Amino acid sequence: MAGSVGIRDVAARAGVSIGTVSNVLNKPDLVSEETLIKVQRVIDELGFVRNDLARQLKMGGGTTFGMIVLNVANPFFAELAHASETAAEQLGCTVVLGSSDQLPRREERYIDLFEEQRVRGMLIAPLDGPTARIRRLRERGTPLVLFSNHRDTGDFCTVAMDGDAGGYLAVSHLVEQGRRHIAFLGGPLHQVQDRWTGAMRACAETSGVKLSHIDTADQTIADGRAAGSGWPDCRRIGPTPSSRRTICLRSG
């Protein structure tokens, strides 16, 4: 009794043809006002819900974007998702989110899922740069944008942080605040190479400043804080200057 109400049931009940119901749904202008409200009423009565699967099948794809982030709990991605949804909304589209949870298998799974569902495009924060699967995805025609801190995103459309500038900015700020021994918390160095380079550069500008790297398995706020709390004379200071300026875009 649920999704079993089809467009043809509505047509029968309203005494019109199947095509007219379709018009009511998609091109209301082409229908006489009388027929329009009659059909609308039947739709409500029967609780008809358009089957978007059939619709998209016919139309060759829908208006949904797929977005894959590393971790929904990460405020960076949360903000990204938020902004994407808002932007999509203005285009009459919607964004569905998948969290890879830093698991390659999950990432692949969502990629496949979204591709099979024929999303209009995908926004991916790749776990490890553009994998073969991601390349194939684009070659097959799915519009793609990558969120990545890696330099090696090839010719993909990318929105990324300028890690070098960010690292420099952050450390400079700390040094200006009078700090002299600075901990750099982050994943494996090769994953945050740019930030580390920038940080070292800032570090070298003032003598007597020491920089130490602490590896944190996950990139959660909580992890960072836990690591920090074990640091001697660790304290919270004011916010860094806005880093918005360190975002860089590349169109591939």
Place this chain on the structure above:
Amino acid sequence: MAGSVGIRDVAARAGVSIGTVSNVLNKPDLVSEETLIKVQRVIDELGFVRNDLARQLKMGGGTTFGMIVLNVANPFFAELAHASETAAEQLGCTVVLGSSDQLPRREERYIDLFEEQRVRGMLIAPLDGPTARIRRLRERGTPLVLFSNHRDTGDFCTVAMDGDAGGYLAVSHLVEQGRRHIAFLGGPLHQVQDRWTGAMRACAETSGVKLSHIDTADQTIADGRAAGSGWPDCRRIGPTPSSRRTICLRSG
């Protein structure tokens, strides 16, 4: 040249029939090993991707769950999403996330979207309890679970916090730490009635403890912190005892 590769192209190229390709995809056991790998190879060569829209249309629904949260940036929901995805994975299903952003319009939009896409079920953190739309959704047959702090979730399947217990626990903890003037940060009181009640109860158990309510528009961590920083003698203290025990389930 993208999604234009259909099952029939594969069949032709591999010199088998359409039905056989379908079997390779869904019931590999029924296909001779020879044919199997031959078809597999063609699938890779052609870059065939099964059209899930057609598949679900035929099968009458897919294996995807829709989840609607108030705000992906909220760690509570992030954790919820995370856990849901993991659970779904074990069932061979996937969860797609939508953030209503506390906007009724968005909530409705995602509900409609997911229903039209014939999701297997929905997990909703309703903005304002079970609306008429949500009721209809269930009546039409979509399996539903609500995440809600409201008492008035009727006979819906619900997973919620025991707000009263939580408020009591939190304030008791603060009092034990020696605090005497406690700020209660949260949305409008009617939305957090239970927590407030519990807080007051704990407050009443020790004389000289004062409780003040501060309304925060959004329920973000940042908001809470900002509000807190304006409070005299405000400081961070150790974590509260695990509140896992304050989760309650209801099956409707």
Place this chain on the structure above:
DNA sequence: CTGTTAGCGCCTTCAC
């Protein structure tokens, strides 16, 4: 303006 027709791409049931 409204009715009719022909698929979208796939899966399933039945013969072979």
Place this chain on the structure above:
DNA sequence: GTGAAGGCGCTAACAG
């Protein structure tokens, strides 16, 4: 084990 036919629910063209 494999092949052919029918239809899931809908939309886009036309014909009326």
